[in-house]
Amino acid sequence: MGRRGVAKAAGVTLGKVVGKVVGAGAAAGTALTAYALWEARQFTLREVTVPLLPAGHAPLRVLHLSDVHLTPGQTRKQEWVRALADLRPDLVISTGDNLAHRDAVQPVLDAYDGLLDAPGVFVFGSNDYYEPTMRNPLRYLLPDDGERNITAPQLPWPDLQLAFLEQGWIDLTNRFGALDVGDTRFAFAGVDDPHLSRDDLAAVAGPADDTADVRVGVTHAPYLRVLDQFARDGYDAVIAGHTHGGQVCLPGVGALTTNCDLDNARAKGLHRHPADSRPGDPGSSWLHVSAGVGTSPYARIRVACRPEATLLTLVPTA
Template identity: 65%
Template sequence: MSPSGFRLAGGVLAAGTVAGAALATYAACEARAYTVRRVTVPVLPPDHAPLRVLHVSDMHLTPGQTRKRDFVRSLAALDPDLVINTGDNLSHMRAVPFALDAFAPLMERPGVFVLGSNDYFDPGMRNPLKYLLPDDGVRHIDRAQLPWGELVEGFTDAGWLDLSNRGGRLRVNGEEIAFAGLDDPHITRDELDSVGAAPLDADLRLGVVHAPYLRALDRFADQGYDAIIAGHTHGGQVCLPWHGALTTNCDLEPARAKGLHRHPADSLPGDPGSSWLHVSAGLGTNPYVRFRVACRPETTLLTLVAR
């Protein structure tokens, strides 16, 4: 190669290195740009007052993540009437007391929760690009178990309802809310038969699950639940501007990787066997690769209003 060719190749390599470093810096900053989304859901009976529901998901906390912990503590200032936690709170063997500290102000409010796979098992180092490939069905349940029982005990001692393959009821601001929940479908802990028909005597019926696999969403919708609350997807985590998510890490299509949608996707409000679906993009990442692209970490304040 001629000297000019070497100089050109060197320039391209240098430019690529700078661009790669810039992208990595941006992605690391994006993963720490915690955001509150606000969404209105027309799901209450006519003439009922609005209800403020805080949806928190996928914190993936480690002991050293003080900024994330402070952000979660600050969410109590939003004055929610109800907190729904859709799991993956942990990412470290010693994270439970830090997670409970983060949620302490919110645990003064009525709340419900389910767990995700990363509450049960240590996440470990993974190839982040694998999430962009088709699901091979491999689940890392051979990893060390996290002390998830301590997390459940902390939540339930504060009065939050554990909805792992079970239902429950709460009266919140005069609204009778019936819940049905599933344990994490991502690691096949879901027991679909535990979700029975939505009670007709409740003002609002909510399904709660960590990973929005279609079998779980179908069950809630078929059984008459007004809305389904889920997490897990990280909103795609690495998204393309003006395109959105490339993957959901489950069988939900990328177009519904985050935000408010209908389920089934082509249904309309009032259609039998259909529900609203809210999927949170979550607050965290794998602790070893804290990158997000065009997909800020989030929690959502859902304002439920009359249909």
């Protein structure tokens, strides 16, 4: 075979190899996408024990629900959330981003139906206020450019707020609140969504109520300025959502982003704040960040980060 024939044969062989590689890559990408779509529907209940109560107090079950991002057609998600009422929580804390569609208020209320019978507190997130928009997911891995979705049409969040209030839930939007749950007195402080810079920290500044048994700060997005103030003011725990746990995580690495200035290592779960502090340290608190139940309707995928709600069992500190 002459040089031309050899070159032609080599070209054909190389083309086949490249074709196989491209085909394998496409197949792998399709498989990963299918897996990510599947995992986004694997709703999971996390259970965590937190030593917060005074000695002698009976344990309390607190359901933390966040980032449901509900649309009317997501019936499987609605059924799963509705079934959480079977846990009979003593207290429900909702950290926002309930809505993902202008017609989702009633589906959210239907899903929360049994939970609304329990004492509850809430704050809203950006996706309660504004319709979701298409966004390049790679932008979440880049430095925050400060651009926010505040030009999209508003969602009917006042209707959801009113319904929560009529059920007796306490709105913690830049304000304080208090509840007696069993034999435990809770003092709360909450802020509006820091991701939209709607948090008014001055409105809830100052030492936490030392007559309460447990003091809890509530925020949608766990920005450090909010966590720092709540911890410094003496709140025993801060409850937050927003991060989706990173949503797309790498095994052995974890979250690649939190979509705020919280470090990736604390993208979800129970931690301390500041991160290097210990229980009993002045200016230190527990921090629980929910990975959330849903996703944006434009990116309904999760990788190594299943959708979740968390049942926090509060027990005495000693």
